[in-house]
């Protein structure tokens with residue numbers, strides 16, 4: 001059975017002082033919950049990573065970076081490497097977020113290099129995949145998702161693919177008033193699992209987590225978690241306050257319990 005995931009990316013929010021406050025509040029809000037069956041992550045901005053790593057130490061919450069460079073070190077002004085993330089206390093790294101593609105010109109070819117480096121140092125990549133509104137309208141969503149995923153994992157042995165967390169984040173549903181509909185999410189997650197099945201085999205497809213992100217809230221999260229191929233939630237705005245993320249962690253923990261009993 002796949003372990004469910006509850007994650008939040010803070011984007012460019014929560015400096016050092018706010019990270020400490022957030023961590024203290026989240027720890028106390030989730031202390032009584034049984035989170036043993038799920039993985040929980042928070043992705044702070046770079047300057048808050050070390051502080052957050054200490055502040056969450058000994059709790060169920062692991063931290064990760066929101067981006068990284070594909071080289072270990074060198075003349076890359078303004079960049080952060082995978083070994084630096086590890087040293088700062090990270091277990092995860094997010095790759096290919098829509099805002100990185102849109103505003104910073106990232107491509108999946110660059111993402112492939114980053115993913116390869118992350119895997120080689122032992123960081124767990126959270127690989128974002130998602131179609132644009134125009135691609136959706138043209139009926140090309142699954143073709144785009146296949147191309148993004150296969151470009152990013154090119155060169156990885158099949159046996160290592162389940163270490164990657166695939167994050168389906170339709171680019172037209174990020175930062176909006178509403179998430180994609182449960183029916184639409186179900187179709188895309190099924191398509192993503194079929195892409196894995198076709199290219200990496202049944203075992204890889206069954207083991208790999210595919211989580212959903214894009215305007216998730218504590219209100220819509222429960223229905224999204226009911227979808228068979230959804231293995232967790234990746235939340236932005238609704239989890240920028242500890243209270244909101246605590247509610248998401250609770251939803252995912254309950255969903256994990258339901259799946260265990262089923």
Ligand code: PGA
Nearest residue numbers: 174175214215235236237
């Ligand atoms: P949102 O962000 O939940 O605020 O839509 C999601 C994301 O960017 O991953």
